[in-house]
Amino acid sequence: MNSKAAPLRDEFPLLAAAPELRYLDSAATAQIHRSALDAVVRHETTRRANVLRGTYRLAEAADIAYAQARQTAARFLNAGSTDEIIFTSGATASLNLVAHAFGNTLKAGDRVLISLAEHHSNFVPWQMLRERTGIELNFIPVTSGGELDLVALPRLIDARTRLVAVTQCSNVTGAWTDVAAIVAAAREVGARVLLDGAQGVQHGPQDVQALGVDFYAFSGHKCFGPGGVGVLWGRGELLAKLPPFLTGGGMIASVTPQATTWALPPQRFEAGTPPIAQAVGLAAALDWMMTLDWQQIHARESRLCELLIEGLQRIPTLRLLGPAPSAARAPIVSFEISGLHPHDICQVLDAHQLALRGGHHCAQPLLAALGVEACTRASIALYNDESDVLALLDGLTFALKELR
C-alpha cells in the first residue's frame, strides 16, 4: 500500500523547503506547483508585454501565451469552445460577474435558487442582486450532515426560477453536490445552472459538458496555480447575449461619448489588462494536473480521509460535521470539540507544525444550519500522506490536554 508515500510533495517548492510542515489547509489555498511558479517567472522574464494590442514580437509572444492559457483552461474543463473561457481575478470575481451580467437581466419576481451550504462568495452576490432587482431568493436547505437536501427541491423550483447557483463541493463538509439532480430539475423549468467549482477543481479536471451546467467558476490558487487569477466558463450562446460587467480597455468594439459597443466574448468580459502571467501560471498548473492519474489520487485521498475520520471518531466530545464517511465527499473534514474553541485548537496544532484553519470558513449560513458558530477544518490534498493524518490525530490528543 502506497498511501504513506506522497511522492508529489517534492514538486511543491514551499512544502519541499519545509519538510516538517503538515499543510492541511488546501481548501483555503492549495500550495503552488513548481511548474506554475516557473511559468510565471518565465513569462515575466521572457514574454512580458500587454496583450491583445501589440504588434511587436514580445507582445505577440505574450498574446500567444495568453491564448494558449485559455486553450488549456478550455481543455481542463472540456469546454465546447475556447471563447467560453473568461479569465477573472478569482472565483469570487467570476461569481460576481454572473450575478451582475446574467443577474441584471432578471426582473422583480424572478427567482434565484441557491443553497444554505454556499460559501459567502456564492451567497452575498445573490442577496445583493435581490436588493438591486427585487428577485426572490430561495434556499435549498441542508441535511444534518450538511448535504443539500434535495427532497425540498421540487417545492423550491418552478417556472419563475431563472437560475440555480450552487457549490460543487462544500468547503466545510466536503459534501459533493448531486449536480445531475440539480441540472435535471433546473432543465425541467428552464432555469440555468451555475456551479461554484472553487472546491471541485482541486480534485481533478472537470467536464462542464458532462456536468450539463451553464456556468462554472473557479480560482487558480485552489488548484495549485498562482493567486490573482480565476476562470468563469459560460455556454457560448449564453455569453453572446449577456452585457458586460466590468468595463474599460480591451472589451469594446468602439467608444464614442454617445455610445459604446462591445467586443465579442470572451473579451467582452475581460475589462482592462488581465492577469496575464497568472493565467499562464494557472495553465501550467492545469496542464500538470491533466497528466496525473486521478483515480489513484482519489483512492489515496479517500483512504486518508477515512483514516482521519476513524481517528476523530475515537475522540470523546468531538462532533464530526458533514456527511457520513461513506457519502460522496472530498477529503475535507470539519469538526468541533465541546468546550474548545477552533482558534485555540489550531494554535496548539500549529506548535506541532500542523496548519489547519478554524472559524466560520466564510459559510455562516451553513454553520448556523448545522448549529455551530465555528469549527476546525482539515483539508487533504494530493501532497498529503498518512503521516500528516497521524500527526493531526496526535496533535489533537495533545490539544485536548493543553487546553483543558
Added chain:
Amino acid sequence: MNSKAAPLRDEFPLLAAAPELRYLDSAATAQIHRSALDAVVRHETTRRANVLRGTYRLAEAADIAYAQARQTAARFLNAGSTDEIIFTSGATASLNLVAHAFGNTLKAGDRVLISLAEHHSNFVPWQMLRERTGIELNFIPVTSGGELDLVALPRLIDARTRLVAVTQCSNVTGAWTDVAAIVAAAREVGARVLLDGAQGVQHGPQDVQALGVDFYAFSGHKCFGPGGVGVLWGRGELLAKLPPFLTGGGMIASVTPQATTWALPPQRFEAGTPPIAQAVGLAAALDWMMTLDWQQIHARESRLCELLIEGLQRIPTLRLLGPAPSAARAPIVSFEISGLHPHDICQVLDAHQLALRGGHHCAQPLLAALGVEACTRASIALYNDESDVLALLDGLTFALKELR
C-alpha cells in the same frame, strides 16, 4: 552628461536577458523589476497561505506580508491611513469599484464630469453609470494638443456635479493634467475628485494628500510590479460611507439568509481571496521606487523625450500629437505619418528590435478629438537611454523607405 547610460536596465530581468531589445512600450506595461519578481517567488515559496483567517504561523506570515504591502502602498501614496488602501486586480477594477460603490449613490440628474482624454477604463464605466442611474455625463474637451481644455471648466461644473474623474496623465499624449485647477473647481461646488493614476505612478511616488483628490487608482504592472494587482486609494471618511461593490468572502461582518452586514474598509472592498503574492510583489516594486532619485530620473526622461521630439520633427509628413514639447508632459510621444498605418510602422520597427505600440490605445474619444484613427506611440521609462531614442529615429527612417 549621463543620459546615455541606463544603469537601471540591468535590474529588469527581461531587459537584462535581451540586450538588443529597445522597449518603448512602458505606458502599456512596464517591465517588472527584479525585486518585485523575487518578492513574488519568495512569498509563494515561503509564506503562501490564505490571508485574514488563519491562525497558524504560515498564515500569520502571509497576513503580515499582506499588511506590510498595504503599508508600503500607503507610504508610496502618502495616504492618511493604511486602511485607505484597497487592493484590487488593477486600475480598471479600481475605477469600476468607484463607478459602482460611489456611483450608485448618485441619482438621476446628478452630474459626473470626465474628459475626452480618458482611457476607456475611465470612460466606459461612467457611460454605464449613466445608463444605470440616469446621471448626466459631461466631458471636458481637449485642446488641439490633447491637454484638458480647462477654459471650458466653469461652464461644465456646477452644484449638481458630484464627481470629477480624470486622468492624471494621458496615455496617448503624455500631457499631465492640472490637478490643482480641477480640485479647486471641484471643491468650489462640493464635487469629489477621482484621479486615474495609471500613467502617473510609473514616474514616481505620489502624494494624494498634496494632490487633494478623493480617490486615486493605479495598476501594479505599470509601475514595475506584477500584473493582476492594482490599488484604489480613497479618503477614509468617504470609504466608511460607501457600500461594497464585489461581495463574497472576507468583506462581511456577518451573513444570514435575511441580511448581511459589512466589514470596515478596506476589507469591505476586498471580496474573496485577494492577489496576495501580487500585492507583496507590488510593494517590493514600490519600495524600490521609493529609494530612487526621481529628480534625476525626470531630468533624464525629459532629455530623452526632447531628443525624440526633435528627431521626429525632422521627419516630413510626420504629425506629432500632444502638447508643446515645453509643456508638462510625461515621456510619452505619439505621432502619425501620413499614408503609413501604425501597425505597419510598428511591425517594421519590430524588425529593428524596437517595441512600440500602434492603434487607438484605448482612447478613441481622444483620438477622435485629435482627428486621427490610430497613432504610433513611444513611451519612455527609467530603463531607456539615448541609444533607444536614436535607434527609434533610425528605425523610422527605414520604415519610411520600407513601407512606401
Added chain:
Amino acid sequence: MNEGNSLYQDAIKQFARAAHGHGQLAAATGEAKLDNPLCGDRVRMQVAVASGCVTAIAHETRGCLLCRAAASVIGLQAVGHDANGIKAVAHDLESILHEGGPVAPGWPELSMFGPARGYPSRHGCVLLPFRALLAAMAESEMKHVQG
C-alpha cells in the same frame, strides 16, 4: 509544555474558566455587542457607570480562551476605573501585543498575554472585550449627555 513562551499558560486557562464578571446587569447604563468577523466570536458587555467610573460590570463572552480570559480580567478589574483609565490599560495591552511593551502597573494579569505577541491573528481575540467595554462606556456616556 506550559513553559514561559507558551500561549496557553495556566493563568489564561484559569482566568477563562473563572469567567469573572460573567452574567447580566439588572441596571446597566451602557451596553455593547461586538463580533469578531473572522470567527463569529461575540462579546456582550454591560456596564453601570456613575460619575464617570464603572460601578458594576457584566459580560457574556463567546470566544476562544484568549478572548474569555481577557473578558474575565475585565470582570475582575474594571470596577472603579473611568474611561481614560480603561483606555490607558487597553493601550498598554496593545503595546504588550505589538511591541512586547511593559505590563500595565495596575493590571499585572495582562502579562499573561505576552506570548500572543508572536501571533498577530490572535490580537483581535484579546482586544475584543476591551473594545466592547469602551463601546459600552461610550454608550453610557452618550445616554448620560442626552438624558
Added chain:
Amino acid sequence: MNEGNSLYQDAIKQFARAAHGHGQLAAATGEAKLDNPLCGDRVRMQVAVASGCVTAIAHETRGCLLCRAAASVIGLQAVGHDANGIKAVAHDLESILHEGGPVAPGWPELSMFGPARGYPSRHGCVLLPFRALLAAMAESEMKHVQG
C-alpha cells in the same frame, strides 16, 4: 530588405497601392461594414450577387497595408465566385496564416501573406476584408430569400 520572409514584400505594397475594387457600387445587393476593434480599422464591402455568384464588387478600406492588400486581391478576384468558393479561399488563407499551408490554387497572390504567419496579431488585418465580403454576401442572400 525585401527578401522572401519580409512581411512587406513588394507584392503587398503594390496590391495595397493598386486598391483594386476601391469605390462604391450603384447597385449593390449586399453590404457589410466591419471594424477591427484593436486599431479602429474598417472595411466597407459592397457586392452585387446574381444566381449566387458575385457579379460586381467594391470596397472602401481604411487600414494597414496588409488589410488594404487583402481587400485589393478581393477586388481583383472575387467576381465570378459563389459563397462556397469565397469560403474555400478564406479557409485557404487561414491555413496559410495558421499553418503555412499551401496557396489556394485559384488565388496565387495570397502567397504574399505567407510571412504574416509569424505575426498572429496581424492575421485579423488580413482576414478582415474576407470577413466583410462573406458578411456582405450573406446579407445579399438574406435579402434575396426575404424578397
